[in-house]
Amino acid sequence: MQTALSLETIRKDFPILQRKVRENKLLVYLDNASTSQKPIQVIDAINDYYKNQNANIHRAVYALAEEATEAYENTRTKIAKFLNVQKREEIIFVRGTTEAINLVAYSWGRQNVNKGDIIVTTEYEHHSNIVPWQLLTKERGAKLEYIGVDDNGELILDQLDSYLETGKVKLVTFSQMSNVLGTITNTDEIIKRCKKVGVKTLIDGAQSVPHMKVDLSKLECDFFAFSAHKMLGPTGVGVLWVRKEVLETMQPFHGGGDMIREVHKYETTWNDLPYKFEAGTPNIADVIGFSAAIDYLNKIGMDNIRNHEIELTKYALDKMSKVKGITIYGPKDIAKRGGVISFNFHDVHPHDVATIIDKDGVAVRSGHHCAQVLMERLDVAATNRASFYVYNTKQEIDALIGSLNKVAELFKL
Ligand code: 7TS
Secondary structure (H helix, E strand, O other), X not given: OOOOOOHHHHHHOOHHHHOXXXXXXXXXXXXXXXXXXXXXXXXXXXXXXXXXXXXXOOOOOOHHHHHHHHHHHHHHHHHHHHOXXXXXXXXXXEOOHHHHHHHHHHHHHHHHOOOOOEEEEEOOOOHHHOHHHHHHHHHHOOEEEEEOEOOOOOEOXXXXXXXXXXXXXXXXXXXXEOOOOOEEOOHHHHHHHHHHOOOEEEEEOOOOOOOOOOOHHHHOOOEEEEEHHHOOOOOOOEEEEEOHHHHOOOOOOOOOOOOEEEEOOOOEEEOOOOHHHOOOOOOHHHHHHHHHHHHHHHHXXXXXHHHHHHHHHHHHHHHHHOOOOEEEOOXXXXXXXXXXXXXXXXXXXXXXXXXXXXXXXXXXXXXXXXXXHHHHHHOOOOEEXXXXXXXXXXXXXXXHHHHHHHHHHHOOO
16 A cells, blocks of 8 residues: 555554454455444544543533534534535535435425435435335325436436436435445536526435545535444434535524523524534534544545555456356446445355355345345345455465365355
8 A cells, every 4th residue: 555554554543354253264254345443543532522521511611521623523624624525514414325315305305305306316326315215205295216327337327418408307316335346436427417497416425535635625515424333433323514605594403402592482483504404412522533534544644545456446346357156236347436336156156155265254234225126126136245445455365265266165056
């Protein structure tokens, strides 16, 4: 990796990577698309907050409360900088990508989507970018439509044009990188076509922000969502970014403390942005932990992370495609994909494959990956999925392949 930090140094920062699992096998963690591991710097930041600073934020004037508020708000500023967002009040802390998308569907969606309107999503979305829109469109008498996926694992953008031509589309919502196929979406092109006809766009950045540089000042979408836990941070924290002009028109999602200016018996006025959308005591400790994760990613450099993953993915695709009986999904062109490789092995059930290779300490996901619409499109019930991150090595990919060979031996394939 072309960075100030060597891969060896990076691995030492992740205590869990020293763990032995099952029969004394060193952990080979290849399920990063689910959640990443956490460096000691993140674990220490959370620990330190509870040991030394724990207090509620935005209310009291004593020293601890001030320190906790400052650490929480500094994270907001840090994230704005990380994404090249000029207005820090556009950064809203939520529980994760799922909550971010639900917030948009509930608040913006109920105000703007009416009978006969169309929401467009894609066939390779995670359930969190499908189900909220099903709920909304059913409630509002609107329609949900899908951009299809071609045999190379890419979106069929001509279908987007035919939806846009109806003049009824209110929002196009899509992930910047598929959590199953690894496909990197042609985001600029979709936004360009939508902007031409005044249609809003939401980007699910759950799989992209952890793995590549994302510059929101250039993207020109209206809503952007992602989760901390897939980018070295803790679970239970995520971000919704909304363009300020849009955010100002939106009604609150949750009502309660901190999101108000004045509450009377029958009427309430709202707090300023972003607090209007952060009701109740937030996940203070984990937001502070998230701050340490961003520092860590910045120290390595997002371009270095992307390059490291390209190298690993190239290596893995090359080696895996030589294994007899393997079917790999997603784009062949490395420039069009991230470090996520879904595959099937002969006709062995993915859960069996995952269970057998787990005996060697190799952790991959098996199942539908919360993408059942895509599973239907691929005409499979499930796949295995290996996904990489900053700390993974070529030796770990070799370990995966070695274990797959054992599966073949066991099943006499
Ligand atoms: N969007 C995408 C593209 C995702 O990959 C995920 C989680 C989510 C949204 C939801 O994120 P959350 O943090 O709110 O849960 N993806 C996966 C996965 O691929 N395996 O487990 C979780």
